Amino acid sequence: MSRYVGEVFVVRREGVLVAEPTGVVARRDADAPPQTWFATIDDETAALSLVGNGSVAAEIELVQPVPDSGSIGQVVRFLQAAPISVPAEAVVADRRDDAMDRLELVPEEWQPYEVRAGELDAHGWEAFVGRLFPVPVEEIDAVLGAGWEQLVRIAPWLVPLQTDGGDHPET
Secondary structure, eight states: OOEEEEEEEEEEETTEEEEEEOTTOSBOOTTOOOOSEEEEOOHHHHHHOOOSSBOEEEEEEEOSSOOSSEEEEEEEEEEOOOOOOOOOOOOOGGGHHHHHHHHTTOOGGGOEEEEEEEEEETTEEEEEEEESSOOOHHHHHHHHOTTGGGTOEEEESEEEOOOSSSSSOOO
């Protein structure tokens, strides 16, 4: 089994605590629907969580092969790492149709857990693709075309855990 790190919300689903992808937002909506994938959290690990409805970084041991939906593995521990979410950048109003066209090109092979477009606030609008794992930039370029970075924010949920001899992930 391999280990990955990702930013998660700890939520109770059907009476069990699970870790779900954040979709790079800072706070979880109380009525948010279940995500396609999640990681299970055992009682011992859950006791270590200092999480409210904000996000936290988690080290996850993945099952192989990764299923099409459901549990992808077990949370090994919660990390004291800085959150990896980044503020969204607004799409220029006259480029919204271009952004929507790009969202329709996202292939299932990228294992998207969330594809969304909508208002950021009164002054902005965003297009976002959350993937289960990283996809090479060259592949994104080939599928979405040049200039996609100005229209669509793309982010993986999980990245391989790499250590530099210490006990923290390198990202």
